[in-house]
Amino acid sequence: MNASSQHAFIAGLPKVELHLHLEGTLEPELMFALAERNQISIPYKTTDEIRAAYKFHNLQSFLDIYYQGAGVLITEQDFFDLTWAYLEHCKQDNVIHTEVFFDPQTHTDRGISFDTVIQGIHRALEQGREELGITSKIIMCFLRHLDEDSAIETLNQALPYKDWIIGVGLDSTEIGNPPHKHEKVFAMAREHGFLTVSHAGEEGPAQNIIDTLEVLKTSRIDHGVRCADDEQLVNQLAEDRTPLTVCPLSNTALKVFEEMEEHNIVELLRKGLCVTINSDDPAYFGGYMNDNFNAVADAHAMTEQEIAQFTFNAIEASFITTAERERLRKITQDYLDSFKA
Numbered sequence: 430m431n432a433s434s435q436h437a438f439i440a441g442l443p444k445v446e447l448h449l450h451l452e453g454t455l456e457p458e459l460m461f462a463l464a465e466r467n468q469i470s471i472p473y474k475t476t477d478e479i480r481a482a483y484k485f486h487n488l489q490s491f492l493d494i495y496y497q498g499a500g501v502l503i504t505e506q507d508f509f510d511l512t513w514a515y516l517e518h519c520k521q522d523n524v525i526h527t528e529v530f531f532d533p534q535t536h537t538d539r540g541i542s543f544d545t546v547i548q549g550i551h552r553a554l555e556q557g558r559e560e561l562g563i564t565s566k567i568i569m570c571f572l573r574h575l576d577e578d579s580a581i582e583t584l585n586q587a588l589p590y591k592d593w594i595i596g597v598g599l600d601s602t603e604i605g606n607p608p609h610k611h612e613k614v615f616a617m618a619r620e621h622g623f624l625t626v627s628h629a630g631e632e633g634p635a636q637n638i639i640d641t642l643e644v645l646k647t648s649r650i651d652h653g654v655r656c657a658d659d660e661q662l663v664n665q666l667a668e669d670r671t672p673l674t675v676c677p678l679s680n681t682a683l684k685v686f687e688e689m690e691e692h693n694i695v696e697l698l699r700k701g702l703c704v705t706i707n708s709d710d711p712a713y714f715g716g717y718m719n720d721n722f723n724a725v726a727d728a729h730a731m732t733e734q735e736i737a738q739f740t741f742n743a744i745e746a747s748f749i750t751t752a753e754r755e756r757l758r759k760i761t762q763d764y765l766d767s768f769k770a
């Protein structure tokens with residue numbers, strides 16, 4: 430099958446996204462509009478200038494720009510608009526279910542209330558469910574470069590919204606901020622009934638993945654591609670079907686892999702790991718879900734069955750009910766069967 434018909438297969442394939450930072454969906458056009466609406470000055474004159482600034486050499490060089498960009502988000506309507514714009518991309522890319530991250534501390538540290546942020550996001554996701562038929566879950570991430578007391582304060586702010594937030598995660602600078610730093614707040618979150626995920630093995634070593642699973646007891650690992658440095662860990666992840674929410678275009682943008690051809694996601698898929706494809710921060714890394722699938726398929730020859738396996742894995746790894754999982758599995762299988770027919 431040639432590249433363009435494989436892109437057509439990918440476009441029509443139902444997709445499930447499990448690793449998406451809402452703040453990372455802030456497109457330059459919306460950044461400009463919100464800066465103007467909120468009378469905030471930003472260090473760029475045009476959207477082209479913003480895009481030109483998106484040249485990263487590692488995770489930190491991205492995070493510095495990403496946290497600065499989020500500074501234009503002030504009101505509940507801003508968070509609604511941000512989330513709604515992302516959902517429109519989901520519709521375009523045939524994403525049928527999404528589990529989105531947000532970083533409360535990025536906003537509360539600037540004096541924006543937790544309530545403002547969560548209410549805007551939740552309202553958009555509810556509207557997305559009703560008008561676009563896209564189901565969703567919310568996961569709030571603690572920033573690992575901040576101290577654990579700040580994470581505990583954030584957890585307490587989230588308690589009135591427990592019904593809206595399915596889980597907690599851990600993101601930001603991996604190197605120098607090992608999982609142990611947030612051991613207590615993750616134990617507290619689990620006690621409150623939150624599910625848990627964490628970024629690990631993105632830039633940091635395979636040992637961070639091992640420690641994250643042991644110390645934070647997470648159900649999924651976000652990224653996790655550095656597991657390949659430890660053969661025993663790879664075998665264990667395959668045996669346990671521990672989900673890895675991999676973000677291919679993010680990894681090449683942040684130089685985790687220099688080229689997509691060097692990316693290990695297809696190799697991990699063939700070793701039986703529960704790897705999934707996700708967009709991470711699509712406004713910064715050059716693409717949403719279809720772009721990520723296309724980039725992997727262009728660089729690594731795969732069958733349609735293998736491409737669809739990324740969706741089956743994401744359904745398996747998602748935080749939805751068994752009945753809902755069955756429903757999504759059937760939609761995906763029907764699509765695959767219709768394509769083969």
Ligand SMILES: Nc1ncnc2[nH]cnc12
Binds near residue numbers: 488602631
């Ligand atoms: N790729 C990434 N790694 C860690 N923290 C993040 N926050 C947003 N994107 C991130």
Ligand SMILES: [Zn+2]
Binds near residue numbers: 448450709
């Ligand atoms: Zn991420």
